[in-house]
Amino acid sequence: MNLLNTKTSIYKNASKKVYDITSERRAEYRQISKASRLAKRDAEQGLHEKVHEINKPLLDPNILMPQKQSNHLKTLSLFSGGGGLDLGFDRAGYKHIASYELIPICKDTFLANRPHWKVYAGPEEGDVTQVDWKKYKGEIDVIHGGPPCQPFSIAGEQKGLDDERNMWSEFTKAVNIIKPKVFVAENVLGLLNPKFEGFVKKYIIDAMSDYHITKFEMSASDFGVPQIRRRIFFVGFKNSKNSKIFKVPNPTHICEYTQKKSLFNPPIDDKSNLTFGVRKALGLSDIGYDNIAPTIRSGFTGKRNTTSVLNSSAGQKSWGDMEVWPNGVQINRESASAFPAKGNHFRLSIQDIGIIQGFPESWKFAGAAYQVLGQIGNSVAPPVAYNVAINVAKALKY
Template sequence: MPTKQSVYKNSSRREYDISNEKRDEYRKISTESRLAKQAAVQGLHKPLHKVNQPNLDPNTLMPQLENNGIRALSLFSGGGGLDLGFDRAGFHHVASYELIPICKHTLNSNRPNWEVHGGPDDGDVTNIDWKQYIGLVDVVQGGPPCQPFSIAGEQKGLDDERNMWGEFNRAVNTIKPRAFVAENVMGLLNPKFQDFVKKYIIDELADYHIVKFEVHASDFGVPQIRRRVFFVGFRNPSDLAKFELPEPTHYKGHLLSKKSSHDLFSANKPKTMGVREALGLSNIGFDNLAPTIRSGFTGKRNTTSVLNSSAGQKSWGDMGIWPNGVQSSRQKASEFPAKNKHFRLSISDVGIIQGFPEDWQFSGAVYQVLGQIGNSVAPPVAYHVAKNVAKALS
């Protein structure tokens, strides 16, 4: 069992092992960026872009539903992606548990009436006696840390001390809720983890009838390429029989080039906006979904970049958007010119790209906010999964 200190250290940042050449390159880029930012602060730059007014309000992707009386307990709550989705779907919030302290501030500031346990002392799930929640919880939901199964996290699986599936299972098996919802990266479906899924998820949760399925965030109006896997389990097989996989609410118009039955099927659905349209940027003749947003808690320490790969760099560039040096506000982003006259993102813009409405305010420095956003489930995705779980339990 990993110590809470080691888990906490590795949940927020890992050693970045690079060559001296790459380190020098990053230092040069950092220096150039720092000098450019200083000039912006001093007002030496003329803004290249007006402060943008977004066209997408993610609240419209998850209309608030009436309280359904179903009680949900949140584990590994992070910045609140699952919690917000369940909240908008009408669930009653019982409590949230999260190891990283700044996330507690985010959850408390947005929902002061919620019971939030955060930090190594209060939010460490390895120390919680879940018996206190027996009979008080209908659904346990959470996203056990995904790094053990992600490419960025080196896919060490069971050998990674950040693997918390055992703790998620312990909570479920102790509380015995009517259902559970767990989310993770697509890497968990890699054939190398087939035995892990069977032995440490399916078998350990043997009292539950489980369905696993893939979800694309863009199918629910989120302007980002983001695929995730969900595990949903029900104690009663009749509840599972009533559970329906979430049906896409939007279509990705840029993928439909020829008239087909799929076009006719999609005609009754709104199109998922591209990033430029969603953020209210000018029409340059090209728009697309954002590459998968990375977490500011992984890779280079204290990073303010959302860039996930070299392929992602080209995709952002084709849209005329700069994915590095994200700023704390749109005003500051406007005053800080990016290379090639590209549009510079603010944390509010990144939140929208992830499906967070602007009335959900994140606490912390920019890199901490990006960490919370990048680690989160897209709230509209959580919302539609939660809605279908509620229908199955009704």
């Protein structure tokens, strides 16, 4: 089943546009996939020795988000995907009430991890456009969600409001009916583009005029996640006092691999809060070079059903310098180790990609490799969500 082939034709047609790639790019994809098929055939026929040992990662993302005791704040999750925001709020001590998500396989992911949670997924029960939110009125403290962001992403065509995949109006509708104490909305950086200033004002800020809204950017590598991943957050409180107390999360980690100066200045000899590079995070041998990963591809950009996490051609070089192969990601470490990659580079598994996105291995994803990568690539890095959730709870004085 295709991750995207789950709902209305509007959704499908809109998705198609994203896949209108150039003929050069298509040829490049074809070449990668041919090389990959041949290598896999050779591996299956036993023509290769195992080229790498099964890796034991050094980074446990749970450490980046220590489990907090219950704060009794009740959350409703919209556009839940594979659960990045949900997991961050869960670790921060919130009480999960329900999640809504269009893609059916995401329900299996949620239930594999939190069998007792109420999860509505698939076109029949998970489509937020069909939900009568009145039943949650007065029952929810926090609504969180990442409305689909292709209309604003660099990889998309930046059509904004005209794009059928703009789901902001559904998010604001839920907030205005349910009236939670606070909402947390996440989106891609493209939304900061001056081109969308009018959109942000009219369809986000003014559309939730009862809320006092703070808009800010977060970088996953400032929170110990070994990846370049910048996202924008809108946090709106109903009560202005809470909004004044709310603080944008301070970085918890220093990332030596980014050029930008961190806001965070712990004692220089304190190495406990350095963001690991990919090789170190995954427990790979020291080759004298490491780096954080380029942004992992979102499940909605580039070629469909792919098991590549490459987001751009520039990314290929960055992965190459780390001697890590970003294509043909395998369903587990055993098959990755048995399937040699070009140039003896390390072949990734979905578990490795989960770690690079800040998911602990205890969080299991359902589906085939490409479906798992789709869920991971669309998610908020859980440690980032966690740090927002902690500061929101503080602002609500819990």
